[in-house]
Amino acid sequence: MSHFVIPIVVLIIILYGIYKKRNIYEDFLDGAKEGMQLIYSIIPAILAMTFAINIFLKSNVISVPLLLLKPILKGIPMEVIPMCLLRPISGTATLAILNNIYSLYGPDSFIGRLSSTIQGCTDTTIYVLALYFGSIKVFKTRYALYVGLFADLIGIIVSIIIVSIFFS
Amino acid sequence: MVNIIWFLLVSISIIYSLLTGNISAINDEIILSGKSAFTLILTMLEVTVLWTGILRIAENSGLLRRFAKIISPILSKLFPSIPMGHESLDYISSNVAANMMGLGSAATPFGLKAMKSLQELNTNKKVASDAMITFLVLNTSGVTIIPTTVIAMRMAFNSHNPSEIIITSLIATLCSSIAGLSLDYLLRRKNR
Numbered sequence: 001m002s003h004f005v006i007p008i009v010v011l012i013i014i015l016y017g018i019y020k021k022r023n024i025y026e027d028f029l030d031g032a033k034e035g036m037q038l039i040y041s042i043i044p045a046i047l048a049m050t051f052a053i054n055i056f057l058k059s060n061v062i063s064v065p066l067l068l069l070k071p072i073l074k075g076i077p078m079e080v081i082p083m084c085l086l087r088p089i090s091g092t093a094t095l096a097i098l099n100n101i102y103s104l105y106g107p108d109s110f111i112g113r114l115s116s117t118i119q120g121c122t123d124t125t126i127y128v129l130a131l132y133f134g135s136i137k138v139f140k141t142r143y144a145l146y147v148g149l150f151a152d153l154i155g156i157i158v159s160i161i162i163v164s165i166f167f168s
Numbered sequence: 169m170v171n172i173i174w175f176l177l178v179s180i181s182i183i184y185s186l187l188t189g190n191i192s193a194i195n196d197e198i199i200l201s202g203k204s205a206f207t208l209i210l211t212m213l214e215v216t217v218l219w220t221g222i223l224r225i226a227e228n229s230g231l232l233r234r235f236a237k238i239i240s241p242i243l244s245k246l247f248p249s250i251p252m253g254h255e256s257l258d259y260i261s262s263n264v265a266a267n268m269m270g271l272g273s274a275a276t277p278f279g280l281k282a283m284k285s286l287q288e289l290n291t292n293k294k295v296a297s298d299a300m301i302t303f304l305v306l307n308t309s310g311v312t313i314i315p316t317t318v319i320a321m322r323m324a325f326n327s328h329n330p331s332e333i334i335i336t337s338l339i340a341t342l343c344s345s346i347a348g349l350s351l352d353y354l355l356r357r358k359n360r
Contacts, residue, residue: 005334006314009269013222017229024225031224035217038274043209050205051198052177058197059181059190089173091272098321099208107327113336116322120315120337121344123272123308128279132304133296135280136287140295143355144304151309151348158343162336 046092053096057082076160077111079104080118084156087118088125088149095119114163121155123148207324215320220274223266236261246306246349249289249299256285260303267307270316279307298356302349309348311341 017024056062066078073081079101086093098115105111125148133141185194226232239261250256259282266275282303290297315337322330 003329003331006319006331009314010222013226013229013231016231017225020229022225022229024229027225027228028221030221031227032217032221034224035220035274036213038220039209039213039216046209046212047202047205048174050208051201052174052181054201054204055181055185055194055197056177058193059185060188061180061184086173093173095208095212095317095321096205098318099204102321102325103204107322107325107330112322112327113333116315116318116333117336117340119318120270120312120333121340123310125308128308129304131276132279132283132307133300136283138287138290138294138296138300142296142301142359143352144296144301147301147305147348147352147355148308150351151305151344154347155309155340155344158340159336162339166336 049092050096091124117159122152211324267310268313270314305348305352309345
């Protein structure tokens with residue numbers, strides 16, 4: 001079933017474009033060009049974060065706090081903890097971790113599937129809050145942060161349950 | 169914020185490795201990290217360029233606006249403080265639509281416009297309004313139908329079925345959205 005989603009979305013979009021007599025090829029190129037600039041502008045950030053994350057994971061320093069957390073976080077694969085902790089702050093950092101997990105365990109392992117699902121259902125909550133509220137100079141954000149992080153936490157918990165059920 | 173985190177990640181790793189005698193591994197990693205960043209950039213480039221192109225077709229043909237119209241009755245229920253037909257609802261629905269396609273960075277311009285427009289309705293300009301908070305919760309817990317970047321990365325690592333995580337992500341993101349919006353609703357009522 002998951003095979004159908006992307007092709008059908010693409011089909012609907014181009015059919016509607018043709019139906020509305022648009023030059024969809026030109027539109028595509030126009031949007032793609034903007035996507036290109038978008039990536040171009042974040043290349044330095046990806047390099048910086050991949051560098052920091054890779055040496056952080058390689059140094060194994062994470063094993064120290066994990067040793068303390070292990071009794072509390074029973075049943076959660078330790079490999080995804082750094083990802084969950086960095087997820088609200090930096091999207092590129094989590095992509096770098098995901099990259100690392102895929103190359104170590106493969107995307108079709110339990111950890112690979114779990115981290116894919118977590119990445120798909122959570123967001124860079126703290127970053128988005130800072131960016132959005134900062135842009136309109138609102139400094140009192142009331143309960144926005146707690147609710148955002150609560151939603152991410154629920155997403156992570158549900159991911160663990162659903163991936164265990166779905167792929168066992 | 170990211171400044172401090174980046175500093176901590178790098179400095180702690182190097183100091184810890186010096187102490188544990190693991191420094192040669194770090195040396196190799198520093199030299200090689202450019203290469204793994206490059207594969208990540210390539211993967212993101214492919215998927216973002218493709219999907220911003222397709223999304224542009226949907227935008228220019230009016231499909232995105234049509235879709236926004238369909239979800240606007242649901243949105244006006246979520247945002248009781250926004251008057252019917254206010255332009256912020258258009259921006260919010262375009263933002264939600266881009267997020268559904270897993271294009272967080274393409275959703276940002278709509279999001280910033282939505283915030284600006286919500287600020288016009290805001291009575292106290294320094295304090296977040298109810299609608300702003302609901303919008304941010306909706307945005308950050310946002311329902312992603314196609315996590316495009318993740319799928320492309322899985323493909324780059326030769327997954328047998330790169331899109332198999334669509335269903336699990338969808339269920340998880342629905343639960344997190346419902347949980348976030350419910351908590352937001354309760355807090356909004358309590359604060360009144």
